[in-house]
Amino acid sequence: MKKLYVKTYGCQMNVYDSDRMAQLLRPHGYEMTDAPDDANIAIINTCHIREKATEKTFSEVGRFKKYRAKKRKAGEEGLLVVAGCVAQAEGAEIMRRAPYVDVVVGPQAYHRLPEMIAQAKRSIETFTGNPQVIDTDFPVESKFDHMPLPDSRSSLSSFLSIQEGCDKFCAFCVVPYTRGAEYSRSAAEILKEAEHLVNQGVKEITLLGQNVSAYKVQSPQGGTWGIGALCTEIANIEGLERIRYTTSHPRDMMDPDLIEAHRSCPKLMPFLHLPVQSGSDRILEAMNRKHTAKRYEEVIEVFREARPDMGFSSDFIVGFPGETEEDFEATLELIRKINYAQAYSFKYSPRPGTPAATLDLQVPTNIQDIRLERIQDLLFQQQRDFNNSFVGKTIPVLVEKLGNQKNQCLGKSPHQQSVQIESSHDIVGKIININITDAGLKVLMGRPESGLYVSDKTKI
Numbered sequence: 001m002k003k004l005y006v007k008t009y010g011c012q013m014n015v016y017d018s019d020r021m022a023q024l025l026r027p028h029g030y031e032m033t034d035a036p037d038d039a040n041i042a043i044i045n046t047c048h049i050r051e052k053a054t055e056k057t058f059s060e061v062g063r064f065k066k067y068r069a070k071k072r073k074a075g076e077e078g079l080l081v082v083a084g085c086v087a088q089a090e091g092a093e094i095m096r097r098a099p100y101v102d103v104v105v106g107p108q109a110y111h112r113l114p115e116m117i118a119q120a121k122r123s124i125e126t127f128t129g130n131p132q133v134i135d136t137d138f139p140v141e142s143k144f145d146h147m148p149l150p151d152s153r154s155s156l157s158s159f160l161s162i163q164e165g166c167d168k169f170c171a172f173c174v175v176p177y178t179r180g181a182e183y184s185r186s187a188a189e190i191l192k193e194a195e196h197l198v199n200q201g202v203k204e205i206t207l208l209g210q211n212v213s214a215y216k217v218q219s220p221q222g223g224t225w226g227i228g229a230l231c232t233e234i235a236n237i238e239g240l241e242r243i244r245y246t247t248s249h250p251r252d253m254m255d256p257d258l259i260e261a262h263r264s265c266p267k268l269m270p271f272l273h274l275p276v277q278s279g280s281d282r283i284l285e286a287m288n289r290k291h292t293a294k295r296y297e298e299v300i301e302v303f304r305e306a307r308p309d310m311g312f313s314s315d316f317i318v319g320f321p322g323e324t325e326e327d328f329e330a331t332l333e334l335i336r337k338i339n340y341a342q343a344y345s346f347k348y349s350p351r352p353g354t355p356a357a358t359l360d361l362q363v364p365t366n367i368q369d370i371r372l373e374r375i376q377d378l379l380f381q382q383q384r385d386f387n388n389s390f391v392g393k394t395i396p397v398l399v400e401k402l403g404n405q406k407n408q409c410l411g412k413s414p415h416q417q418s419v420q421i422e423s424s425h426d427i428v429g430k431i432i433n434i435n436i437t438d439a440g441l442k443v444l445m446g447r448p449e450s451g452l453y454v455s456d457k458t459k460i
């Protein structure tokens with residue numbers, strides 16, 4: 001077998017896409033390696049969301065230049081592939097700045113990767129220049145029609161892409177340009193993939209989409225199914241224990257099926273990542289979010305009422321063009337009202353081609369830095385308080401792997417917290433009740449509830 005190395009940046013969908021690319025190449029004789037200098041093909045799966053992420057791509061691509069050259073010098077195959085959203089947005093620029101890149105493939109074209117690699121190899125054999133094969137089209141046919149079912153035999157938790165693209169065009173965001181228009185996969189296709197994952201031992205599925213709450217397809221009965229109906233169907237799969245979905249948009253959340261699913265389906269985890277970006281209506285309008293802070297609070301209230309133990313998460317951007325101290329205070333005020341379980345916050349980063357990049361009144365970096373620190377102080381405090389509220393409680397934890405220390409296993413709580421478990425028994429692969437004894441900003445700690453059977457014979 002030849003060797004394939006994949007480096008993934010960015011969101012969970014890139015993680016899913018990287019796995020699928022690796023799987024597509026396996027029948028062509030490539031197995032995964034962790035050693036980049038050993039790779040016959042190296043794929044860098046890139047993220048374009050903020051400038052920092054994009055710059056990382058270019059430095060990473062530079063790092064791979066020497067590995068590729070070494071392979072070629074030794075007369076072996078050595079190909080460098082740039083995939084993902086930077087490939088989509090800046091394919092030609094990559095080929096110009098890094099002419100040694102052999103293949104550039106956008107996120108909607110990676111089902112063509114084996115063919116593109118064959119094309120690159122043919123041109124290396126027949127002439128001495130760089131092949132520079134590029135495909136950043138948005139093809140009419142869906143890449144999912146060309147994809148084998150995933151191989152998740154070694155994992156308990158798996159991603160499943162159900163929706164891609166975005167039609168919302170927030171003024172700061174590149175996603176509508178890099179991932180294209182909203183597209184929902186058919187329910188039959190998704191259910192088949194979910195059943196296949198569960199048959200392989202997967203216990204938790206996270207449904208993915210850039211705008212997962214905009215999921216919409218025809219139901220088998222002829223009506224429409226949104227994300228709520230889909231979750232309810234997936235919950236019927238025997239052996240599946242946990243369902244999550246991300247990322248949602250406040251504008252699509254008042255789906256009665258979804259609210260009902262959170263109320264009555266125990267497999268649907270009590271955790272919702274619902275980005276708001278800002279708490280100021282003026283800024284929300286400038287961002288083209290098409291909702292107010294009040295509407296966002298109403299959505300949160302509805303979900304809290306349906307599932308009182310729901311934990312909330314969000315994304316925030318500080319220093320969006322025109323953001324005043326008063327706007328920023330409104331964001332802090334919203335955070336105090338909602339009380340988050342966790343959240344991500346970013347400094348606004350102008351992205352070429354997006355409407356906000358050319359707005360007047362860009363906020364200076366030193367003010368962005370101060371606001372980021374202030375928002376994170378508050379969010380981290382809320383996260384610590386949220387985690388501390390579990391001390392003394394017993395919660396079901398999906399135990400995923402052994403930890404680095406002796407007698408330690410690592411798992412995930414229903415609220416997606418990492419849990420360090422002290423246990424002399426191997427409890428990996430199970431959902432075990434854990435007594436939480438301590439908590440930090442990013443972790444809960446605990447021990448299995450005593451009296452539990454971890455196998456037919458072993459009692460804790």
Ligand code: 5AD
Pocket residue numbers: 049050172173174275277315316317346347348349350351
């Ligand atoms: N600058 C800063 N943060 C951004 N995000 C998206 N675009 C930008 C940008 N130009 C953040 C948003 C989004 C998350 C995935 O990344 O908060 O929800």
Ligand code: SF4
Pocket residue numbers: 166167168169170173174175176210211249
């Ligand atoms: Fe980007 Fe807005 Fe679409 Fe989210 S909803 S992917 S932030 S454009």
